Amino acid sequence: MPVFDSHSREQLRQTYADAWRKHLAHSVLTPLEAMITDVIGAHPEYQGIVSDTDAAVAFEPSISSGAENPFLHMGLHLAVRDQVSIDRPPGVRELHRLLQARHGDLHGAEHALMEALGETLWQAQRTGRTPDEGYYLALARRHLEASDGH
Numbered sequence: 263m264p265v266f267d268s269h270s271r272e273q274l275r276q277t278y279a280d281a282w283r284k285h286l287a288h289s290v291l292t293p294l295e296a297m298i299t300d301v302i303g304a305h306p307e308y309q310g311i312v313s314d315t316d317a318a319v320a321f322e323p324s325i326s327s328g329a330e331n332p333f334l335h336m337g338l339h340l341a342v343r344d345q346v347s348i349d350r351p352p353g354v355r356e357l358h359r360l361l362q363a364r365h366g367d368l369h370g371a372e373h374a375l376m377e378a379l380g381e382t383l384w385q386a387q388r389t390g391r392t393p394d395e396g397y398y399l400a401l402a403r404r405h406l407e408a409s410d411g412h
Contacts, residue, residue: 351395
């Protein structure tokens with residue numbers, strides 16, 4: 263999301279914590295804060311960390327334990343939601359709709375797209391190239407085809 267481009271890691275985490283605090287206090291949320299709190303709400307396992315601003319800002323993922331980085335995970339949800347809202351890359355909105363129908367829920371569809379997006383970003387980083395939108399959509403379509411048997 264372009265709004266986050268100029269934010270440091272600590273500022274991003276502060277944004278998550280502030281949005282969650284406002285949500286819990288039933289304060290008025292900006293549209294972005296509402297999207298953030300919706301993602302946090304779908305992940306009760308991450309609510310503890312965003313409830314403690316100091317812990318959120320200081321969080322360091324442990325590579326050795328293989329534990330997931332909650333901020334990366336939630337950020338991928340937000341990225342997918344942004345992509346779907348503007349249909350960029352073209353066709354992602356329709357793939358999302360089809361994945362949602364296959365998985366039976368929004369969360370499962372987002373996870374399928376997140377996996378494809380993560381792989382695409384990893385490949386781009388590894389090769390030093392711009393992320394390939396065609397590759398991303400092809401990976402997402404594979405998730406759709408793989409779920410046809412389920």
